[in-house]
Amino acid sequence: MQPGARAPAPAALLPAQDLVNTLDLEAERDLLGSPADLRRWAKEHAVSGHSFGADDLADTIEFREALRDVCLSHTGVEIPAASSAALDRLLRRAPLLLSVDTAGASVRPADGLGGAEAVVAMVAAGIAQATADGSWPRLKACASDRCRWVYYDRSPSGRSRWCTMAICGSRAKMRAYRERSKA
Numbered sequence: 001m002q003p004g005a006r007a008p009a010p011a012a013l014l015p016a017q018d019l020v021n022t023l024d025l026e027a028e029r030d031l032l033g034s035p036a037d038l039r040r041w042a043k044e045h046a047v048s049g050h051s052f053g054a055d056d057l058a059d060t061i062e063f064r065e066a067l068r069d070v071c072l073s074h075t076g077v078e079i080p081a082a083s084s085a086a087l088d089r090l091l092r093r094a095p096l097l098l099s100v101d102t103a104g105a106s107v108r109p110a111d112g113l114g115g116a117e118a119v120v121a122m123v124a125a126g127i128a129q130a131t132a133d134g135s136w137p138r139l140k141a142c143a144s145d146r147c148r149w150v151y152y153d154r155s156p157s158g159r160s161r162w163c164t165m166a167i168c169g170s171r172a173k174m175r176a177y178r179e180r181s182k183a
Contacts, residue, residue, distance in 0.1 A: 006163065009152035012129040013139050015045050019060075019123055020068045020141070020150040032061060038119075047122050050114050059116035063090050067123070071150050072141035075161050094121035096128065144168040 009017040022031040022041060032038050035052040038060055042050060052060075069083040094117040095110040107128045109121030130136040138153040142163035149163040 006151045009139055010135055012126040015123045015126050016067055017150050019064050025148050026146050042119055047118050050118050052115055056115035060119050062086050063120050068141050068148055071139050074137050074140045075143055090120050091124055093117050096121060096125055142168050
């Protein structure tokens with residue numbers, strides 16, 4: 001919808017938010033239109049030194065859309081079975097390593113991953129960290145079918161449904177008002 005409409009997600013979730021928001025549904029603009037675009041995005045997110053082909057692009061886009069569905073589920077919508085299956089398959093190919101020291105435990109992508117697996121593992125490591133600190137459920141997809149922009153819900157109650165109340169929230173409320181007025 002509109003980048004910057006809300007404060008960005010915490011650092012651990014920023015790669016997931018940035019990945020999902022490479023597709024702007026309303027503007028019909030996809031920042032991952034080619035393997036070169038994916039390489040550029042990965043480099044910006046410290047996943048460099050990998051080659052990315054057409055299969056990597058397809059897997060990353062599938063991962064992106066499955067993540068969008070999970071973020072939408074944080075507003076109370078069920079995750080489609082196909083998205084759960086895609087996540088299971090893609091995450092299985094992108095293992096994480098657990099490290100334990102005096103400060104606690106952390107996860108990181110396994111060594112030797114390349115292409116889409118490196119991107120998936122990097123995003124998954126951030127999600128694992130955010131799950132541990134409780135912030136993962138606040139990464140949400142806008143409830144507007146035309147938008148689905150992923151934002152971080154910083155509201156006190158954590159019950160926000162739209163990327164921005166000024167646009168998507170107002171549109172939804174106006175539609176509901178018009179429907180009630182017709183009745």
